[in-house]
Amino acid sequence: MQGPSTPSSTSAAAAASSPLLKSNAPTGPIEQRWDKHRFDMKLVNPANKRKYKVIMVGSGLAGGAGAATLGELGYNVECFCYQDSPRRAHSIAAQGGINAAKNYQNDGDSIYRLFYDTVKGGDFRARESNVYRLAQISVNIIDQCVAQGVPFAREYGGLLDNRSFGGAQVSRTFYARGQTGQQLLLGAYQALERQVEAGTVKMHTRSEMLDLIVIDGRARGIVTRDMVTGKIETHIGDAVVLGTGGYGNVFYLSTNAKGCNVMASWRAHRRGALFANPCYTQIHPTCIPVSGDYQSKLTLMSESLRNDGRVWVPKSKADVGKTPSQIAEADRDYYLERKYPSFGNLVPRDIASRSAKEVCDEGRGVGPGGLGVYLDFGDAIKRLGKDKIAERYGNLFEMYQRITDDNPYETPMRIYPAIHYTMGGLWVDYNLQSTIPGLFVIGEANFSDHGANRLGASALMQGLADGYFIIPYTLGNYLAQTKLDKVDGSHAEAQKAESEVRERIQKLLNAPNPSKTPDAFHRELGKLCWDKCGMARTKEGLEEAVRRIPQLREEFWNSVKVVGTGDELNQSLEMAGRVADFLEFGELMCRDALHREESCGGHFRLEYQTPEGEAARDDEKFQYVGAWEWKGVGVTPILHKEVLDFEYVHPSQRSYK
């Protein structure tokens, strides 16, 4: 199939989408679509709600908010997470803030502007209807969270404070010191625990979903492993929702929590859910660089630091070995300010990251291995005083010092980009339903709103929009119009899924030549993905990755070494299972990156750049969502396309000059 001849000719585009990928987005004026859709959706009779069992996998911002709200509405919810408490989901780690089009600062913000910024920031690879709805809902999120007692930052007058974040030219980001994710998650967690007390939600902690059960073409349940006893359990329900987060840990080193994984999404993919845009991964420009091979994860330093910090490297390679104070002002290259005079240090993440890589590739990087650039607060301290800087960034400076043993008040921080967020995910329609009826996907686990690049402070917004405000409606609509047979765990499909799970565990425990740990495989895969499918990608590199990953996978099944049994708390078995899925997923990610012969957002192909070195999109050929259908291990997956229409925000080249 072929894209439309002119990028914005809408009807031709719609006709070209795969029949599997009906967006089900309403038509009509964009600002009325969600309202109209809500009215058109069927409702479940209040007395019947408790008869429906909803399985919610994940209790982060998306899953926690969704489970709490569905429980409050009266559904019978079973919620699962792998940590020992829902309060620990990885959403807790978000530092910077959450966007909302409140225009409390009267600086010209509006729902339309947030919509526009998100579509443009996503490099014209997201669905307009979804993005507009997200911008609309953003205002309700803040109201909801404040009512729950989330202690957002306030001004002296008692009103909510805002800051500008990640390249936005308005101040629309709400924050709670450097712990916004924590406070939002605790709000959702408390709402969730309230429902647990009320008896509408049953929480299963330390439970890992290992497979999806599909019966008569509909998602009807999951298979889990109790991570304390090792017991394999089958849970049957009327619908399944995944809010299981992103897949950034395919790169091994990332800013994600150690346990973040792709298993839930991947198992659903293998059962028929299409996986969209896996190559859209986001690299965050301001992380603490790697210090040694034992390194287990990378730590993000909030992007808000770029509001006052200036990024530089030495102008000359000869100076990289010197300490920063030995390098005179005239010998420093403030490369972001030089290249992007109007945005300077505040350019979007992909641009800031790529520029850092460029200067390091030129041999001008600083610190171990030359993989770092300076983020310097010297001028800001001179201008505003140390106290002001301490007030703004004190906790971040402390964290930096704790990890690196360097004091950023005295010497510039060293930062380097790291994998941080994944825009790709399971394909969903406007109702957040995947290609398997009855399987819904929310939060970072779906692909829906950020296109090829996510703007700062927009993931928290999306997770909560999906969980509090969208899934409670759209799931009800599904249940109200679907007649489901009564089934239980003895159904042949459920039994089959369960026995496959058991077999797989036995395989992991009994490799023929056990000699290499799951962690060692994970590191090797991560390095390969980072080298070939990281900040800059090429055809040759990706082809090599697509060749090497299956070899690594084969080696894994032949020689992974897991000690102990499946009937006990066994963390290396848990890890082995996750790595096994990453070894399949990584291949798909690289294939997607290989097929997308253009650069857009977080996907940068060296072959496709403008003469100035910026990402060169090819709207003619690639203005679509690429959603892959599973065909088996080692079998080439099938690509389906949802062609994107832009009726409101017309594709243009992003420019931050």
Added chain:
Amino acid sequence: MSGNSGKTMHIKLQVWRQKNAQEKGAFVTYDVSDVSPDMSFLEMLDVLNERLIHKGEAPIAFDHDCREGICGMCGLMINGVAHGPMAATTTCQLHMRSFKDGDELIIEPWRARAFPVLRDLVVDRAAFDRIIQAGGYVSVRTGTARDANETRIAKQDADAAFDAAACIGCGACVAACPNGSASLFTAAKISHLGHLPQGQPERMRRARNMIAQHDKEGFGACSNHRECEAVCPKQISIANIAMMNRDVIRATTIAEDDKQTSGGGM
């Protein structure tokens, strides 16, 4: 980075090993060589675990997730101190440069009646969730909230609420307390919500029910040892416990009054 690159240390560990909740545990000694001072404490355990797996021995189970000091999943007693020697720091944020070459370290799980050991260094902290279930929330239905700026909240109240809300629920306070009390954890939530107007309508009920659940879980009472505050990675102040105690006393008096006037609870 810190000028430590190149130097390595040798550390001797005595680690609590326990197969599961039923079996008895014991200390096992391990020698860990080639420890870089820039490693985090958990990375040092990762390295040891990789070596154990190669030898065919079960790796040491310990809880962790974010490794950024925010999820509250990690927590070890290191030489008798919850989260180890560095103030205001979770175990995952502790680095080996806090120790010296040749140091001997004793590593144990949190020990408290209400936190049974599940395996090695992993304990069951579900009691914390049940304390929150008893009232650690504001009852507000999704989608019904008024505009967020309709109620102004003085910055100092918002800041005080935040200071208490920063609790990560790791359980160090309980592990450090000679009475195994979870007063600091419980008080932090009561105080977070009690400092805000949104938290007022349920304030007394919240205090009464949360503390009742706390006692029911088998956590001990607070007798002002202040060990909790000393180990808290988020520096939650014991002033919150004083606020909780005031609320609990008031709540009990109100409940008594209710009984006399209406013959029932609230």
